[in-house]
Amino acid sequence: MTVTDVSAPRPGVKRFIGVDFDFGALKNASPRYWAFVSLLGVLLMLGGTAWANALAHGGVVMAMRDNYPWGLWFTNYMYYVGLAAGGLVVYASVHLFGAEQFRPLARIAVLQAGVLVMMALLGIVTDMERPWRAVWMLLTPNPTSPFIYTGSAANLYMIICFVDLWILITGKGGEKLAHRMTLIALPLAIYLHTTTAFVLSMNKSREMWHSAVMVPIFLTSATASGVALLLISAYILRRLGVVELTASMFRSLSTLLATVMIIDLFLLLVEILSVFWPTSAMPGHTVRLALFFNSPYAWAFIPVLVLGIGAFSLLAPRGTRHLPAIQITASSMYVVAVFLKRYSLMAMGFAINPLGQYTPPYLPSAVEIFLALGILALGLLIMTVASKVLPLRMPAHDPHEGHSHGVAEPAAEPALASGVVAP
């Protein structure tokens, strides 16, 4: 059965561009649901006020100064772009590697990726301060600037995610088109994260970022945090009864997460080692990376190591990896760790400027924080509404339809009733 087979629509269901939007579910939603929506609404309103204030008063209301031209908003851009990766990796593994156990996650993964890239782009639009001038970047691009590539890739990626979601929901083009979309989306996701890393690593004057390992670290951090966030939202949506997911799917996802985590941590340690190795240390690079450990920035970077290694050691033992509490704790730890990593990487890169002058740490201003919260609330709001309105539950897959897949792990286990296993 597919969703498009519904012949007698339920009351409140409106069909638009081939998708059944279930607005009736909003009417039946519980007061707690609406309380949460209003919470997000308040945050959204505060974010809107903050942006209006930023547009009216300009840079004086932000903590970004000469020495810190990028702040929380650009950090969020890199963070959200990274989080979007995980969804695509999971979705692509269904089609490219025949990881059938992840199929029920496909719609959630693609929706989450699209919403996150949209949040990332909103962060950039607000960071521009005069966003209406963005059109000049499109009309007179500077091909030596990595921003051209990462900005255009993010836009394309967002469009592809939403088109992909539409294809997954309507079933247009069948398995074949979904497979082809993966072949476009996955390389584009890698391209997007590579160019995002280039924004930092192509700065010759910023010695701390000028490292080729920045690109693979971005890819692995992005995948790890994205998969972790997908795991968390999958648990939440299962708890809310939006989707049915098996425990074996979560176990496979945790194994994938642990694998990517250890690669990410390995690359980070390799970078630290090669910077500090006594006979090859470059003074400018060492003194900047040392601030990670011996300056006020240590409060942002030491937790990266603690949370990251902690999350991996939670997921590493086979005996406990299947426990939802372990999975959720480790995932949350890693999502926070990657945010702190991005934040410290961004702010620390500016802490000692190219002239060698040290400046006090960057802390975002109230306007920056509330605008970032507003964008976060917007993303959560879209996900909250979509969980009710959009048909996110994947229809049962007919193995005879389309081309055959190598079934990696058959989901023979019955789906557990919602709300029983979640902690």
Add this chain to the structure above:
Amino acid sequence: MPHWMTISILLFVMTLLLSLSLSPPAAYAGQASTGELLFYPCTSCHPVTLGSDGKPSRPLPNGFEGHRIVLTSHDRLGKGDAACLVCHDDASKNPGKLKLIDGTLIDIKDGDISAVCYRCHSAKYQEWKDGTHGRHQPKCTAAGCHDPHTPSWIYVAPLRPFTGSGFQARAVSKRVAFSPLASPPSPPPVETPWWLRFLDTIGVLTVVGIAGVLILGRQQR
């Protein structure tokens, strides 16, 4: 040959030629600025006779007033013109010749200039001969790496947008340990309007209130 193949090959060759023509010259320290001597041949001016006022009695071409070369490390060779005559032969006799310790004269353009450097820098000269110092460079100076008058200045390859001119860069003689400079002047403070603070406080309290109700309601259920 089909047309598309011809067009593809043509496009490929054109792209290759274009990329070759656009690629900047290989940049490595030690390439000569231009390899040309500015005042060559020397005989176009020398011998120059000075008048009683110490200035050239015959005007020099292009309003040139004589060499003004400041020695910053080779000044230890002597005072005034004496420093010049350590390496250069007397301009009134043999302009354009450098001299070795045994009096042999070598041409400033085509001669083995490195032999002049060898007079004092024999160890470096040997390293250059062995290929461990200034590898692949034909000479020490002029068409080589060092400014002969101040050898700690080296020529570097012209880079865009300076293509064709070349310039000198000061070489760092010793590896200097990194030490942060004094902080720049403190930036202007962040301003947040009072009404925004008020609004944000109310908003945060509301959010905390709703979140509290949601969490407590969950426990009662």
